[in-house]
Amino acid sequence: MPSLTTRRSFLRFLAASPLASLGQTPAPAIIGSARDAQNVFDFDAAARHKLPPAHYGYIATGVDDDRTLQANRDGFRRYPIRPRRLVDASSIDTSIQLLGRSWPTPIMLAPVGSQRAFHPEGEMAVARAAREKSVPFALSTVATSIIEEVNSARGEPVWFQYYATSNWTLSRQMVVRAEQAGCPVIVFTVDQVRGTNRETLRRFERQDQRTCTDCHDRTSLQANYRRKPFFTGMDLTGVVFQPIVTWDDVRRVRDATKMKLVIKGLLTREDAAMAVANGADAIVCSNHGGRADETGRSSIESLPEVVEGAGGRIPVLVDGGFRLGTDIFTALALGATAICIGRPYIWGLGAFGQEGVEAVIDILTRELERAMRYAGTPTIKSISRAHVIDAAR
Numbered sequence: 001m002p003s004l005t006t007r008r009s010f011l012r013f014l015a016a017s018p019l020a021s022l023g024q025t026p027a028p029a030i031i032g033s034a035r036d037a038q039n040v041f042d043f044d045a046a047a048r049h050k051l052p053p054a055h056y057g058y059i060a061t062g063v064d065d066d067r068t069l070q071a072n073r074d075g076f077r078r079y080p081i082r083p084r085r086l087v088d089a090s091s092i093d094t095s096i097q098l099l100g101r102s103w104p105t106p107i108m109l110a111p112v113g114s115q116r117a118f119h120p121e122g123e124m125a126v127a128r129a130a131r132e133k134s135v136p137f138a139l140s141t142v143a144t145s146i147i148e149e150v151n152s153a154r155g156e157p158v159w160f161q162y163y164a165t166s167n168w169t170l171s172r173q174m175v176v177r178a179e180q181a182g183c184p185v186i187v188f189t190v191d192q193v194r195g196t197n198r199e200t201l202r203r204f205e206r207q208d209q210r211t212c213t214d215c216h217d218r219t220s221l222q223a224n225y226r227r228k229p230f231f232t233g234m235d236l237t238g239v240v241f242q243p244i245v246t247w248d249d250v251r252r253v254r255d256a257t258k259m260k261l262v263i264k265g266l267l268t269r270e271d272a273a274m275a276v277a278n279g280a281d282a283i284v285c286s287n288h289g290g291r292a293d294e295t296g297r298s299s300i301e302s303l304p305e306v307v308e309g310a311g312g313r314i315p316v317l318v319d320g321g322f323r324l325g326t327d328i329f330t331a332l333a334l335g336a337t338a339i340c341i342g343r344p345y346i347w348g349l350g351a352f353g354q355e356g357v358e359a360v361i362d363i364l365t366r367e368l369e370r371a372m373r374y375a376g377t378p379t380i381k382s383i384s385r386a387h388v389i390d391a392a393r
Helices: 006-014 041-050 053-060 067-078 120-134 147-154 169-180 201-206 221-226 247-256 268-279 299-310 325-333 343-354 355-375
Strands: 096-098 099-101 108-110 159-162 183-189 260-267 282-285 316-319 338-341
Touching: 006 099, 041 053, 041 247, 041 343, 041 355, 053 201, 067 299, 067 325, 099 247, 099 299, 108 169, 120 147, 120 355, 159 169, 159 268, 169 183, 169 247, 169 355, 183 247, 260 268, 268 299, 282 299, 299 316, 299 325, 325 338, 338 343
Parallel strands: 108 338, 159 183, 183 260, 260 282, 282 316, 316 338
Antiparallel strands: 096 099
């Protein structure tokens, strides 16, 4: 039997050996520039390093125990890719047609509120990045920049995300202002109502030693809305924000504007069919990034039935958990026309401003191109349902 000294020497040898690290992923270093990023997860670590705890917590949080947030990532495991070989994919075309426009990539920037919490230039930096990369950008109702200035930075009017209120007079004012600003698309977000339980955000807030009321009012949702530039000059007296909405509200918006109407937050075939019947021009299959209700079901798993409900009559977009080019490929194979990212570009913004947002778009586009090449799909139209397996069946 070997002596204790011999055994200790052998264990020290194993610890120093390259064999000891097999199967282990080293902890990511904090990147010093956008050019150093290997993938979009690097921007997460960099943003967390730079941002105040409460601001990072706003990005990181889901609701309750973050089960749906995690499901959005885990859901992609259900759909392994079936690559085809011996196809000439030497030239890759990622362009798409969406709502009467041609776009160079199926990636768009989803609405995220209060972007100056993550970088001093906030939505202005994102709009410039969207201009440079020619991608759609949906401006949040609760943006921290003026819509007309954002449009100028984008070089053309952005899409406008719309949250209903309890007062149709005010809501109609919002719709009219967006239309007068030239916005071609209104994104009616229907999955967010008051009362979300964002436990992860609360935990990060406890780590933050700043006086939060210097920047925003914690007393009520209405008080916070009063601080947002979109509502300047509007009477918010007695208005309830994020109320329960119905198809009646959808029809009011449809009748009030000539903008394209996109309904964001649908997860079932029944609601997708209702969206078509009520005049929607497109749908975003979305669970609000796991930040609204705790269903435990991912957006990518909901996508096939939403596509079925739309029945090819209107395009279906999707968001929730997209971090890799293979994720985008999977969604396209399941019938999505485009995908929306939120957290990844906000990580880029928080870490490096406009350059970070552009780098995130570039990385995801390159990864998508690589996935398409390996799958034998030289164009977006050549990606089909036959390119993924439903492992749950």
